[in-house]
Amino acid sequence: MTLLRTEQLTLAIGGARILDGVSLALDRGETLGLVGESGSGKSMTALSILRLLPDGAAASGAISLEGVNLLALPEAEMRKRRGRDVGMAFQEPMSALNPVQTIGRQLAEPFEIHRGLPRREALAEAGRLIDMVGLKAAGVGLDRYPHELSGGQRQRAVLAIAVALEPKLLIADEPTTALDAAAQAEIVRLLMTLAEKAGCGLLFITHDLPLIAGFADRIAVMHRGRIVETGRTRDLLAAPAHSYSRALIAAAAHEPKRPARRAPAPALMTIQDGVKSFRKGGATRRALDRVSLAIERGEVVGLVGESGSGKSTLARALLALERLDEGRVTLGGEPFMPGHGRRMRPLRRRIQIVFQDPYGSFDPRQRVWRIVSEPMHLVDPKPGVEARRKAAADMLVRVGLGADVLDKYPHEFSGGQRQRIAIARALVTQPDIVILDEAVSSLDVSTRAQALDLLMELSAAMGLAYLFISHDVATVRAISHRVLVMKNGAIVDEGPAATLFETSSHPYTRALKAATPDLAGALAARVGASYDGAVEETT
Amino acid sequence: MSRSPGLLVGAGLTLFFALLALASLLWTPFDPTAFDVPARLQAPSAAHWFGTDHFGRDVLSNVMAGARTSISVAIVAVGLGMAIGVPFGLFAAAAGGAVDEWAMRASDIVFAFPALILAILLTAVLGPGALNAVIAIGVFNAPVFARLARGSALSLWRREFVLAARVAGKGRARISVEHILPNIGDLVIVQGTIQFSLGVLAEAGLSYVGLGAAPPTPSWGRMLAESQTIAAIAPWTAIFPGLAIVLCVLGLNLLGDGLRDAFDPKLRARR
């Protein structure tokens, strides 16, 4: 019998139709990847199955778990199935755990609820769980609180709760999105092991097509509340039938054209033996540990490393926003340092930055023209309003937005448009180098591909150098000339982008490579792998 | 839900009391301070809508004139608190580090003196009067605004748009004025409304214990103090000034809550 089947599942919240006739099927032991961009309705599908929808949501159609229609069950019956028959792991491991309760208590809870175990016995079961998900090996005891765990450890705890009672169906909603590449690979491996052990069906929700391509038996592509296509992973990726699937696959496989390199040029920007320490809780931590690098005019330098490796501190040091304990930064051959207002102004014009968060990087109270022209504060003599508007308009046109957006506010734009505004702001003073700090990480695949194309085109046209900071190894490899690998505040490996990941002997670089899913690789690995589960195609 | 009924009722009540206070400058049914002993302790009637007190003063006229005292004391006091507190908080957040730490320690100390205790101290030194009430309430308000301004400014300082302004070469003072202040504006306004209502309550309390406006300035709090002994025979002398305070404070609170809700969706959309 099919484990889970949704038929014509339709969901409306306050008049807006979120899901529109979603039909899915999943068997025991099978992994179904539900892929789509943000807002496509993936998470709402999961919440519908658990019947944990927000107030005012109305679901129709049918969701059957082993033949029982969940939508028709009384709440008390549904409650018995949550956690016992259906386990769910949520996206944000920090907020998915109760901050004021120990991990042990939270892991023990499913046993207390469904098996009626007393606290002591439930805690013993929880102890078994933390061993199973590898937390015990990492030295995490039951008496720890969520804030004392790393992101990957928290996600393990969340998974432990989801699989505590060996559910028949396990739903994982973007369980690795908040993690860096290495932790992501570990979590996926753990998830597969746990699902296999419990013999359950796994519904894996993600926006990351290359990731899911590596292990899903089947993939369902979701777009605007509909399932546009379902199929075996290999078949769907090799011959997508629907135009949206084709676009999604093309965007994921897209390789932006990196700008051509001229002959080696003199160094534009350098940092030599940069050291920066922060004191936290009595202990001193080196965020930058004797970092040296040089960037040439027109060069795209990629910087990869996991979160907390010192990438952002390096960016702030290069921008002369952070005073180094030791070492120095130069720009165009001159020393570049924080403070010294007037003297640094001509230098500040030459370096700008694009941030990750397209929501947080604009003052919500300012209109676009003021945002884009803000760096013109650095131009002497200070340009008037008309000159600033003109410069902003020119640059907005240059990045593919019309001049008619000048008087709008940032919240009136989509994520991709906002990132274009941020690029326009970074370029308005005609700088020589721009730091791209996870600048495209928050964008959906299709928008990201366009933004990368734009950045590469601008670099070629304006002779711009980029420092491209990212945890996304595949993109860094595609667009950079040279790649630096950062770990614990130090640059541990460096080389040409084209060859570094293939030839490096540094174990960390190799681990990063191994942990990076890529579509072509995933497909190649699957050729010949047979899939012999029952096939229940639905369209 | 930006036009919630609470907001409308609150704005209406606030406007009503503001107009009442303004009207009392031009006209009251009777001279609020004039004794008319033969007409004392009269129950509400067509001539004296709210009755008269034990000196024959018209209660309605005093309620009107009392609104003027309450509102002006509260406005000046809250304005004083805002004028001291907001720049102080912005400065502490912009300076950061040890300066911030000491600034907040200082505000903790002021916070440990309830407004009333501060007023007691001031009165013990300077004698009673409306000005002391203003100073006491104002000084007490300053750390409220300082903490609010500092707290929200600190979270804004971590935002990338502030970093972008620094990359654009702008100094901390300039960023505080250009970016931080406009973004905490609605929070300050909402808090100002709440503090205003607390100011009205505090003024009434201080006047009640004789630390507020000195006679003969009409005041809601003193009216209640004087009514206490005669409440049994002339309940109207206690009821009407009390109701005036309740409605005025209620109006301001509803206005504050309504404004908060009206501002909130925008706040959320920004995050």
Next chain:
Amino acid sequence: MTRAGAIASYAGRRFLSLALTLLAASVVIFVLLQIAPGDPAAYMMGLNADPRALEALRAELGLAGPPVERYLNWIGGVLRGDFGVSYTYRAPVSSLIAERLAVSGPLALLALALAVGVGLPLGAVAAARRGGPLDALIMAATQIGLAVPNFWFAILLVFVFSIVLGWASAGGFPGWDAGVLPALRSLLLPALVLALPQAAILARVMRSALIDAQGRQYMLTARAKGLSESEALRRHAFRNALIPALTIIGLQFSFLVAGGVIIENVFYLPGLGRLVFQAITQRDLIVVQGVVLVLVLIVVTVNFLVDIAYAVVDPRLRRPA
């Protein structure tokens, strides 16, 4: 570090900050009362004081010598429990304060207990029934509770109880010697009056904190485990919501103390509030100085206790800062 050890080290750090605050407060009080207005002795004796009497009073008050020395003398005495001698009562200020504290202290604690005992459950009920008629009723009641000045409420209560219902004593205090029950009974009405606005504030804070907690993802995790909505509220949201509620209890306590000063006057309770007002009218600055310092001490101590409660509820605070 063990849980208890972590809390203790946190408490130690907060205690330092408490001591600093008190020290600074004592300087402020001293400067305001002893130095700013000129000659306290002349102020205390009034305009037509006899110069020889003034001289004697100055000596008695320890007003000779430089201000720093006088401050050190005063604070040194305070640390030994000697607040000086009242000029009007001719008694040690410390014993006056101790006597009155036996009324004001229990009054404030009773009011706090009432406010917490009524406010938190009301807020929780409102949050659980969010959007329903009971929620609307509770919220409307809290709006009124916030707007009613407590001395007016006190006047109305005295009026209703003593005059309309004819209960004999709605004011005054029989003293603890008359037995605990009668004494508590006479504190009940004043405590109720003091608790009203605090309960209203607590109910509102608790409601919005619970509603905020309900929107968090850990509540979804809890529901996905199979907890019912009310179980999830009780087991997960409640403790998280206590954190903002605790903050408010700490912040509001100074209002409670200040309110007590006024309410004691309405109910003719012989507490610190009455003492300080009498001292002001009689220009007995030594007493004013002592009482204000004790009031500040109470407020700061309660905030310290709230900080400790914080660390017990919120494990994130136990880390070294």
